Amino acid sequence: MMVRIGVVGTGGWGKNHVRVLNELQTLAAVCDLDHERADSFSKKYHVPGYTSLEAMLKAEKLDAVTICTPASTHFKMATQALAAGVHIFVEKPMTTSVKDGELLIEAAKNANRFLTVGFIERFNPPITALKQMISEGKMGEPILLEFHRENRRGQNISDVGIVKDASVHDIDTACWLFGEVPKVVYARVGAAYVPLEHEDFATILLGFSGQKTAFLVTNWITPNRVRTLSAVFSGGVVDVDFVTQQTSIHEGSTTTVPTRPVQEPLMLELKGFADAIREKRQPLVTGKDGLNVLRTAEAVLASSSSGTPVYLG
Numbered sequence: 001m002m003v004r005i006g007v008v009g010t011g012g013w014g015k016n017h018v019r020v021l022n023e024l025q026t027l028a029a030v031c032d033l034d035h036e037r038a039d040s041f042s043k044k045y046h047v048p049g050y051t052s053l054e055a056m057l058k059a060e061k062l063d064a065v066t067i068c069t070p071a072s073t074h075f076k077m078a079t080q081a082l083a084a085g086v087h088i089f090v091e092k093p094m095t096t097s098v099k100d101g102e103l104l105i106e107a108a109k110n111a112n113r114f115l116t117v118g119f120i121e122r123f124n125p126p127i128t129a130l131k132q133m134i135s136e137g138k139m140g141e142p143i144l145l146e147f148h149r150e151n152r153r154g155q156n157i158s159d160v161g162i163v164k165d166a167s168v169h170d171i172d173t174a175c176w177l178f179g180e181v182p183k184v185v186y187a188r189v190g191a192a193y194v195p196l197e198h199e200d201f202a203t204i205l206l207g208f209s210g211q212k213t214a215f216l217v218t219n220w221i222t223p224n225r226v227r228t229l230s231a232v233f234s235g236g237v238v239d240v241d242f243v244t245q246q247t248s249i250h251e252g253s254t255t256t257v258p259t260r261p262v263q264e265p266l267m268l269e270l271k272g273f274a275d276a277i278r279e280k281r282q283p284l285v286t287g288k289d290g291l292n293v294l295r296t297a298e299a300v301l302a303s304s305s306s307g308t309p310v311y312l313g
């Protein structure tokens with residue numbers, strides 16, 4: 001079955017969705033408020049271009065849309081698409097609040113359509129391999145996941161702070177690798193650059209069951225791009241670089257570096273989405289995962305303002 005997907009928002013990130021879905025032969029239409037962008041991607045990929053989601057949904061027979069507009073528009077775009085009867089892939093963060101997230105999950109359920117969220121790191125080959133190692137118990141029990149996601153802030157103005165924009169990736173990866181949601185959150189966040197409406201650095205401690213802990217350092221300050229994870233197990237340590245996709249496995253005094261082909265995570269993620277639609281099954285990331293991450297992100301902000309840990313029920 002041919003899967004027809006439309007992309008809403010062809011900006012800094014959405015243009016990659018357009019390119020990859022075209023390669024997957026599932027790109028059916030593009031949409032951007034900015035008519036020059038809609039036009040240029042329409043011409044480049046020989047698909048119809050629209051300046052409103054409503055117009056695209058009305059004119060095209062689509063199976064799904066991917067929503068790559070700014071976070072504050074996700075809820076509106078996603079509910080509109082569900083109402084038109086298409087499956088949705090919403091870029092992270094799923095919505096800007098837990099309340100909207102709950103309503104969106106309900107809307108997807110009522111429409112009987114799949115909802116998935118752009119937690120791309122699950123599709124990054126070293127993370128997929130790490131998840132497999134954990135399931136097989138190869139390194140013993142996982143104890144600590146230490147994430148660093150640091151880089152000077154990009155040009156495009158963000159309508160959410162760094163926690164909902166960037167830390168959410170590592171929150172989701174931590175939940176996915178541990179296979180559960182945190183029980184307690186303690187965090188300190190702040191803004192180093194003035195004037196900034198939102199926070200631009202966050203240090204987050206997530207306590208999971210037993211002794212399992214995740215420690216997340218996220219900032220828009222560090223000049224170079226750092227995206228790493230160090231996973232401490234009872235039997236050794238696994239270091240992952242999200243950018244180079246290199247994994248180093250340290251056991252005793254031995255370090256091994258498995259060779260694995262570098263693959264574009266977005267290609268794996270969108271192929272997974274298209275395959276799930278074709279096979280009529282829920283994609284890997286669920287709306288509930290998106291909501292759990294939002295709950296944790298809101299607890300991060302609440303913990304920082306109160307200066308106390310936040311216990312999640």
Ligand SMILES: NC(=O)c1ccc[n+]([C@@H]2O[C@H](COP(=O)([O-])OP(=O)(O)OC[C@H]3O[C@@H](n4cnc5c(N)ncnc54)[C@H](O)[C@@H]3O)[C@@H](O)[C@H]2O)c1
Nearest residue numbers: 009010011012013014032033034068069071091092118156
């Ligand atoms: N998964 C990832 O690794 C990753 C990376 C970067 C960004 N993102 C996410 O992608 C989304 C977009 O980020 P970006 O950096 O591309 O932003 P951007 O500002 O570069 O692009 C947004 C685009 O959406 C268009 N737009 C805005 N409102 C619209 C509307 N109502 N209808 C149609 N088009 C509209 C704008 O004209 C613009 O072209 C955000 O949710 C962001 O968090 C995800």
